[in-house]
Amino acid sequence: MSLARINWRELLARFGLVLALLALVIILSAMSDRFLTQSNIINVLRQISINAIIAAGMTVVIIGRGIDLSVGSLLALTGVVGASLAVGGLPAGVAIAAALGLGLAMGVFNGAFVAYAGIAPFIVTLAGLTIFRGMALAFTDGRPVSGLPPAFMTIGYGSFLGLPVPIWIMLGFLVVTHVILRYTALGRAVYAIGGNEEAARLSGIPVRRVVLFTFAYSGLAAAIASMVLTGRLNSAQPSAGVMFELDAIAAVVVGGTSLFGGKGGVFGTLIGALIIGVINNGMNLLNVPSFYQQIVKGGVILTALLIERLVSARRT
Amino acid sequence: MALLSMHGVSKRFGAVTALQGVDFTLEAGEVHALVGENGAGKSTLMKILAGVQPPDEGHMQLGGDDVRFSSVQEAQARGVVMVYQELALVPTLSVAENLFLGRLPRFVDYGALRTRARTLLAQVDLHLDPDTEVARLSIGERQLVEIARALAREGRVLILDEPTAALASTETDRLFEIITRVKASGVSVVYISHRLEEVFRIADRVTVLRDGALVGTRTVADTNAEQVIEMMVGSSVHRYERPARVRERVVGTFEVTERDLRPVRITLHAGEIVGLAGVIGSGRERVLPCAFGLRGSARWNDAAIGSPRDAIKAGIVLVPSDRKTQGLVVGLSVEANLSLATLGRLQRFGFMRAGAVRAQSRHWIERLSLRPPDPDKAVWELSGGNQQKVVIAKALATEPEVLLLDEPTRGVDVGARAELYDVIDDLSSRGLALLLSSSDTEELLGLSDRILVFREGRVTAELQPPYDYEEVVAHVTGAHQLA
Numbered sequence: 001m002s003l004a005r006i007n008w009r010e011l012l013a014r015f016g017l018v019l020a021l022l023a024l025v026i027i028l029s030a031m032s033d034r035f036l037t038q039s040n041i042i043n044v045l046r047q048i049s050i051n052a053i054i055a056a057g058m059t060v061v062i063i064g065r066g067i068d069l070s071v072g073s074l075l076a077l078t079g080v081v082g083a084s085l086a087v088g089g090l091p092a093g094v095a096i097a098a099a100l101g102l103g104l105a106m107g108v109f110n111g112a113f114v115a116y117a118g119i120a121p122f123i124v125t126l127a128g129l130t131i132f133r134g135m136a137l138a139f140t141d142g143r144p145v146s147g148l149p150p151a152f153m154t155i156g157y158g159s160f161l162g163l164p165v166p167i168w169i170m171l172g173f174l175v176v177t178h179v180i181l182r183y184t185a186l187g188r189a190v191y192a193i194g195g196n197e198e199a200a201r202l203s204g205i206p207v208r209r210v211v212l213f214t215f216a217y218s219g220l221a222a223a224i225a226s227m228v229l230t231g232r233l234n235s236a237q238p239s240a241g242v243m244f245e246l247d248a249i250a251a252v253v254v255g256g257t258s259l260f261g262g263k264g265g266v267f268g269t270l271i272g273a274l275i276i277g278v279i280n281n282g283m284n285l286l287n288v289p290s291f292y293q294q295i296v297k298g299g300v301i302l303t304a305l306l307i308e309r310l311v312s313a314r315r316t
Numbered sequence: 317m318a319l320l321s322m323h324g325v326s327k328r329f330g331a332v333t334a335l336q337g338v339d340f341t342l343e344a345g346e347v348h349a350l351v352g353e354n355g356a357g358k359s360t361l362m363k364i365l366a367g368v369q370p371p372d373e374g375h376m377q378l379g380g381d382d383v384r385f386s387s388v389q390e391a392q393a394r395g396v397v398m399v400y401q402e403l404a405l406v407p408t409l410s411v412a413e414n415l416f417l418g419r420l421p422r423f424v425d426y427g428a429l430r431t432r433a434r435t436l437l438a439q440v441d442l443h444l445d446p447d448t449e450v451a452r453l454s455i456g457e458r459q460l461v462e463i464a465r466a467l468a469r470e471g472r473v474l475i476l477d478e479p480t481a482a483l484a485s486t487e488t489d490r491l492f493e494i495i496t497r498v499k500a501s502g503v504s505v506v507y508i509s510h511r512l513e514e515v516f517r518i519a520d521r522v523t524v525l526r527d528g529a530l531v532g533t534r535t536v537a538d539t540n541a542e543q544v545i546e547m548m549v550g551s552s553v554h555r556y557e558r559p560a561r562v563r564e565r566v567v568g569t570f571e572v573t574e575r576d577l578r579p580v581r582i583t584l585h586a587g588e589i590v591g592l593a594g595v596i597g598s599g600r601e602r603v604l605p606c607a608f609g610l611r612g613s614a615r616w617n618d619a620a621i622g623s624p625r626d627a628i629k630a631g632i633v634l635v636p637s638d639r640k641t642q643g644l645v646v647g648l649s650v651e652a653n654l655s656l657a658t659l660g661r662l663q664r665f666g667f668m669r670a671g672a673v674r675a676q677s678r679h680w681i682e683r684l685s686l687r688p689p690d691p692d693k694a695v696w697e698l699s700g701g702n703q704q705k706v707v708i709a710k711a712l713a714t715e716p717e718v719l720l721l722d723e724p725t726r727g728v729d730v731g732a733r734a735e736l737y738d739v740i741d742d743l744s745s746r747g748l749a750l751l752l753s754s755s756d757t758e759e760l761l762g763l764s765d766r767i768l769v770f771r772e773g774r775v776t777a778e779l780q781p782p783y784d785y786e787e788v789v790a791h792v793t794g795a796h797q798l799a
Contacts, residue, residue, distance in 0.1 A: 184663070204625045204628040206625065262647050
């Protein structure tokens with residue numbers, strides 16, 4: 001085996017995602033002169049911010065060998081509750097804090113069923129998906145909540161140091177998630193449980209509590225994303241967030257986190273969200289009809305996983 | 317003319333010779349026991365016969381024809397069927413479906429299937445509804461279903477690999493009845509067992525293997541347990557002695573029990589290694605999981621141990637028997653694995669202290685001379701012996717008073733094994749108390765300050781050094797009952 005080949009393989013395994021993103025950017029900038037402009041780049045970042053926030057929470061769950069299908073519905077529920085409280089006269093800060101608290105609480109609800117009742121995460125959060133959606137619809141009687149105080153406009157449309165607030169929120173949440181996963185005992189426990197739950201248990205790690213945390217964190221992520229979306233739309237829709245869970249899972253797996261748990265990270269998830277966002281954006285610029293966009297998006301996800309599989313199969 | 321004969325069978329796995337020129341014959345309608353210590357090559361020889369793996373050298377004759385099986389299907393087509401230790405039934409399917417698994421017609425006529433199934437089950441004296449899900453059967457019943465399945469395939473040679481390991485004694489009696497009946501119908505049975513009492517009860521002839529070589533074949537009526545044990549043990553060093561050490565300080569007392577294990581009390585002294593001996597199914601294999609709070613109930617100095625966390629807090633830590641599924645997160649680095657049991661101590665305000673983590677891994681890598689000495693290496697890249705060192709180091713990092721070692725050298729090559737023994741010896745000389753559960757008799761003899769022998773769910777003997785190898789084997793295999 002020649003040295004050059006090993007280097008290539010390592011390089012591909014480590015930076016393959018970034019290279020794929022760069023390749024996409026180069027291709028798209030060749031095809032459209034509107035692509036590589038400052039305003040379009042900021043546009044792409046803002047567009048992916050909601051998905052990237054949800055996906056960061058999803059990354060934590062998936063590394064712990066779980067899955068959270070309820071995030072789209074939870075986004076709708078926390079949005080309408082937070083918005084209603086604000087419209088009802090509570091200070092915006094308090095309403096937002098309540099919405100985030102609700103997201104956390106519903107995440108704990110999911111996590112408790114998974115960790116303490118031992119029900120498969122897929123099933124628990126599938127139930128959550130319909131329960132939270134139903135709660136959002138029942139709470140609003142199916143109608144959107146509008147007439148929000150200006151604080152929500154600031155979240156959706158404000159900017160700071162030349163960057164829109166949603167991008168700052170996304171970056172902040174990604175950094176916090178990265179720090180938790182990489183530098184805290186809790187984060188290391190998530191990797192251990194995802195990699196081998198039995199070994200983690202025999203090492204004295206409180207497996208149930210850690211699993212509960214991952215779902216709570218994902219719930220919080222959905223609520224944060226919900227506040228950004230509510231600010232962007234300047235209203236809260238009980239029907240918001242349909243299929244968001246799939247976009248988030250796509251960003252996580254395209255970003256190289258294994259659905260079997262134990263490996264991956266939030267940096268990859270950001271790149272995954274960017275790849276998906278850039279493809280969407282590029283196809284819009286090129287006027288590709290939306291039906292075809294879906295086909296292309298699915299194809300990209302499959303291709304990314306196929307490449308990942310080929311590269312990792314060779315390494316082991 | 318024997319029904320089956322194997323000549324000069326050899327098999328190597330890498331550098332390890334598992335079998336060396338072994339001859340084996342089987343008469344029609346005999347029960348032929350195959351015995352030997354762990355690693356003697358019994359299972360390998362039978363896997364070759366059953367078509368699971370081909371031999372490197374040697375040839376086989378079955379019913380007068382030269383045969384060479386390159387798959388299990390080929391062996392089964394010639395009537396050679398193996399019933400495995402880890403039972404090969406699909407628990408979610410019915411008994412009838414399992415009986416004909418892989419041989420179901422394209423369209424299933426359930427009526428006919430049930431009728432055929434009932435006939436087969438009657439042959440093994442199992443009177444249950446063929447529609448019963450296998451998951452609902454006891455281990456003993458499942459074994460009988462497997463034998464019925466072998467008969468359904470018109471088996472002429474039935475290989476039973478430690479069939480009584482997981483059976484209660486009434487179930488064992490029933491199995492022996494069936495074996496006798498099957499034998500009367502002309503089927504030959506190869507019976508692999510660690511329990512000599514069973515061998516003398518059921519077998520017509522016995523073949524002994526040692527270190528991959530044939531020691532000899534005897535007619536059971538013309539031999540006795542002492543002779544067989546002598547053949548198993550060989551003329552190697554028979555007496556093992558540890559230098560007598562004064563052990564005064566009592567560390568504590570375990571009281572463990574479980575469904576298949578009567579209450580046992582074990583008092584441990586600082587620096588003492590207590591060996592636990594017994595075949596699988598003797599209750600010996602239950603003691604350490606109990607003591608670590610994984611099953612059954614356990615008390616340590618009168619405090620209940622209900623979970624691994626309780627145990628670790630009480631200063632007890634387990635090196636589990638299966639390092640891949642229980643000991644390690646193989647995808648993570650050496651350092652990450654080493655820190656798993658001590659996350660609490662290595663953090664400050666929730667954040668891992670990178671310096672302390674690195675210092676801990678450096679310390680243990682050097683102390684146990686891990687190779688390569690690289691904390692960032694992924695664990696799956698290490699050899700078996702070095703992986704085991706990681707598991708032991710992770711456990712030791714909790715600074716325990718008691719170390720529970722469950723089959724510490726399983727799947728570890730000879731060189732690394734000696735190194736692990738040095739590590740274990742060193743730990744005891746530093747005052748750690750160790751409980752060592754092992755199916756490797758030599759390992760127990762070489763390391764233990766005393767040995768508790770388990771049979772039928774309780775301690776039947778406590779042995780002190782100097783040990784007599786043959787005596788220990790006699791206790792473990794139940795041959796003492798025969799004398």
